[in-house]
Amino acid sequence: MKKLVILACAIFLVSSLSVLALDRKKGDIKHGKQIFKEQCKACHNGKKAKKLTPAHKTRAQWKRYLKDNGKKLFRKHNKANVKLNLNEKDINDLWSFCYVGALDSEKPQTCD
């Protein structure tokens, strides 16, 4: 009986861990970086818009902007009258790059 309880706990733990690991969508990190450099950085350089790199935000913050197909990211830019040219795959790739380069990642990326 005790063994069964331990087994159940172990299964629960492993499955909840894998849910956390799914936070980042599997995307093309290299392409994400390219998008950030070519599109995002062009404005977010401290002149046209405030300076922004993946290392400026945590994984949780990036998630808030990029989940639901970048809903919040598009909303923020619509307000500023900026039209972003990104499809679903671009958003995924961007998310992957921001995830591996976020403030709380092992290697925060400044994109310089």
Ligand code: HEC
């Ligand atoms: C044509 C210019 C332009 C481009 C391109 C652009 N942005 Fe922005 N962005 C803005 C402006 C203007 C704002 C609103 C004012 C501000 O935050 O400086 C903004 C706001 C944001 C915000 C919210 C800022 C905050 O901290 O509240 C995020 C996040 C963001 N942009 C990310 C991105 C990403 C990621 C890309 C690349 C896909 C991108 N932006 C491309 C102009 C741009």
